[in-house]
Amino acid sequence: MSQLTIPFNRPSLVGNEQRYMAEAIARGHISGDGEFTKRTHKLLQECLGVRKVLLTTSCTHALEMAALLLELQPGDEVIVPSFTFVSTVNAFVLRGAHPVFADIRSDTLNMDEARLEALITPRTRAIVPVHYAGVSCEMDAIMAIAAAHGVPVVEDNAHGLFGKYKGRFLGTFGVMATQSFHETKNFTCGEGGALLVNDARYEERAEIIREKGTNRSRFFRGQVDKYTWVDVGSSYLPSDMLAGFLLGQLEMRDQVQARRREIWHEYFRSLTDWAVANHVRLPIVPDHCEQAYHMFYLLLPSLEARQQMIAHLKARGIMSVFHYLPLHLSDEGRRFGGKPGDCPITEDISDRLLRLPFFYDLRPVEQAFVISGILTFSS
Ligand SMILES: Cc1ncc(COP(=O)(O)O)c(C=O)c1O
Numbered sequence: 124m125s126q127l128t129i130p131f132n133r134p135s136l137v138g139n140e141q142r143y144m145a146e147a148i149a150r151g152h153i154s155g156d157g158e159f160t161k162r163t164h165k166l167l168q169e170c171l172g173v174r175k176v177l178l179t180t181s182c183t184h185a186l187e188m189a190a191l192l193l194e195l196q197p198g199d200e201v202i203v204p205s206f207t208f209v210s211t212v213n214a215f216v217l218r219g220a221h222p223v224f225a226d227i228r229s230d231t232l233n234m235d236e237a238r239l240e241a242l243i244t245p246r247t248r249a250i251v252p253v254h255y256a257g258v259s260c261e262m263d264a265i266m267a268i269a270a271a272h273g274v275p276v277v278e279d280n281a282h283g284l285f286g287k288y289k290g291r292f293l294g295t296f297g298v299m300a301t302q303s304f305h306e307t308k309n310f311t312c313g314e315g316g317a318l319l320v321n322d323a324r325y326e327e328r329a330e331i332i333r334e335k336g337t338n339r340s341r342f343f344r345g346q347v348d349k350y351t352w353v354d355v356g357s358s359y360l361p362s363d364m365l366a367g368f369l370l371g372q373l374e375m376r377d378q379v380q381a382r383r384r385e386i387w388h389e390y391f392r393s394l395t396d397w398a399v400a401n402h403v404r405l406p407i408v409p410d411h412c413e414q415a416y417h418m419f420y421l422l423l424p425s426l427e428a429r430q431q432m433i434a435h436l437k438a439r440g441i442m443s444v445f446h447y448l449p450l451h452l453s454d455e456g457r458r459f460g461g462k463p464g465d466c467p468i469t470e471d472i473s474d475r476l477l478r479l480p481f482f483y484d485l486r487p488v489e490q491a492f493v494i495s496g497i498l499t500f501s502s
Contacts, residue, residue, distance in 0.1 A: 127492050128440040132307045135484040138375040143367030155360030156343070159367035166373055167317065170285075171292045173300075175320040177333055178366055179359045182281045182303030182316035186214035188359055189277045189299045189318065190249075191332050192325045195220045199248040204234045205451040205461070206469040207253045211279045212450055215249065222459055223247070224451040226466035230407040231255065232476075235468070236264035243272050252297075253279040257309075257415025258408050259288035262296045277301070280319075284309060285380060286415030293415070298322040299329075304369055309379060309417055309483075312369035315361050332356040379483050383416035386485055390419045393494045401502045419481045420446070421497075426474040428502040433477065439496045444478050 147153055160178055167176040179185040195201070197219030203212050205224040212222045223242050228235045232255045239250070250269050252260040260278075269276045276297035280286075283293040284302050294300035299322070304315030320329050330340040336356030341347045372379070391405060398405050404422035408414050423429040429445065436443045449469045451461030463470065480493055 127489055129442065129480050129485075129489050129493055130482075131442040131444050131478065131480050133482050133484065134306050134311055134313075135482070136371075137379055137483060138371040140368045140371030143371050144364045147363045147367045153362055153364050155362060155366075156340070157363030157366070159363045159370050160360070163366050163370045163373065166370065167319075170376075171295060171319070173292075173295055173319045173321055174323065175326050175329065177318045177320070177329055177359075178361050178369070179316040179318055179333065180361050181210075181305065181314055182279070182301045183210035183214065184357075184359045185301035185316045185318040186210055186277070186279065187217060187357075188329060188332050189301060190214045190218045190220070191355065192299065192328060193249055193275060193277070195248055198246065200244060200246040201249045201251060202234075202239065202242050202247060203251045203450075204253055204255075204469070205449045205456070205466040206232060206255070206447050206473060207279065207450065208281065208447060209450065209453075211251055211253055212456075215251070216455075216459075220248065221246075222450075222456070224456065224461060224466055224469075226468050227255070227472065228261075229468050229472070231258050231260070231409065231412075232472060233258065233260040234265070236261040236268070239265060240268050240272075243268070243274065247272065247274050250274055250276050251279055252276065253281070254283035254286060254293050254415075256406065256420065257283040257286045257293075257417035258406070259283070259286060259293055259412040259414075262288045266296055275299075275322075281305075281308070281316075282417040283415045285376060286417075287413040289411050290413075294319045295321055299325060309383060309415065310369065310372040310376065312361070312365040312372070315365055315369055328354065333359040380416060382483055383481070386481060386490060387414075387416050387419055389487075389490055390479060390481075390494065394421075394497060397498050401500075403502065417481075419479045421477045421479065422472065423475045423477060424502055429475050429477050431502070432497075432500055435500045436493070436496050439492075441493050441496050442480060445473070446476050446478055447473055449473050 195218040278300035281303035300319040342350035
């Protein structure tokens with residue numbers, strides 16, 4: 124076989140993306156909240172069974188909207204995993220909140236619900252679990268602790284669209300949840316996101332904050348005869364061309380998820396024996412979680428082994444990448460008091476984790492090449 128070059132991610136067209144973008148242009152409505160935004164909202168609302176979906180320009184912006192909606196004030200505390208993307212934390216820090224970093228479970232790499240209650244103080248204003256790799260956090264325990272202390276939960280579901288916990292869609296547990304449609308996600312429009320609102324209290328204000336603090340959405344529905352500045356806000360709505368692209372992708376969700384499922388299981392099947400022999404841990408998905416098939420990772424025995432594996436694959440033209448660095452040990456995290464040893468599992472895992480090429484149109488011959496590259500590595 125000739126040498127292949129296999130990227131970590133490759134976005135692909137799966138349905139009517141280009142047709143819908145052209146239609147948005149032909150219709151003369153390429154700003155936000157046009158026909159395709161409405162259709163995408165409807166599709167997601169019906170499919171997930173959530174009260175309200177609002178497309179945003181990114182998951183980062185949806186998280187910022189959540190922080191505004193919760194009216195966080197300087198000094199308020201927000202519990203977030205240290206093992207996450209910076210936006211999970213930054214959105215709240217932008218409002219002056221103080222992040223309290225939670226460690227993760229060693230199996231699913233999700234916020235450790237057994238250590239959550241100890242982090243709650245009278246200043247805790249939000250708990251933000253992240254469903255890492257689209258595998259659910261332990262939502263029964265997290266929701267029970269949050270309810271006992273009267274603290275709202277915002278799910279960062281950037282990875283987990285269409286994943287489930289005990290038969291219920293991720294993103295439907297918290298008062299709000301956020302989605303990402305960035306290029307690396309299962310469904311994309313390049314850059315994009317969504318805020319899912321599950322609690323009626325936030326519904327109207329979410330529309331206002333997304334529309335520069337105006338009641339323009341009500342105006343367009345004919346509920347008020349002029350629109351005006353009514354609250355704080357920003358511009359969080361994406362172009363209808365992007366909504367068209369995203370709708371084209373989401374309409375093909377069954378096909379996309381079925382293929383991603385096959386790719387995930389092919390990795391799992393083919394690497395199981397090698398992993399045992401080489402002290403490598405493959406992803407763990409509890410039986411009560413239906414994962415979203417967002418990622419396939421390996422946990423190598425050490426940082427050195429992980430770096431050697433990256434180089435070994437790169438020499439074969441295969442791109443593999445590590446993931447989050449512990450946020451509590453970042454420059455900004457240390458300014459909030461983070462120090463080594465605060466989140467020992469996060470510190471250990473982040474050195475050893477490696478993500479493999481995983482995207483919808485990864486061809487079988489390409490996946491076989493990745494797998495054979497891995498099988499020639501021993502640690
Ligand atoms: C857990 C998590 N939250 C939020 C984000 C931010 O998403 P976006 O790029 O759509 O702003 C990411 C990005 O990958 C992420 O991994």
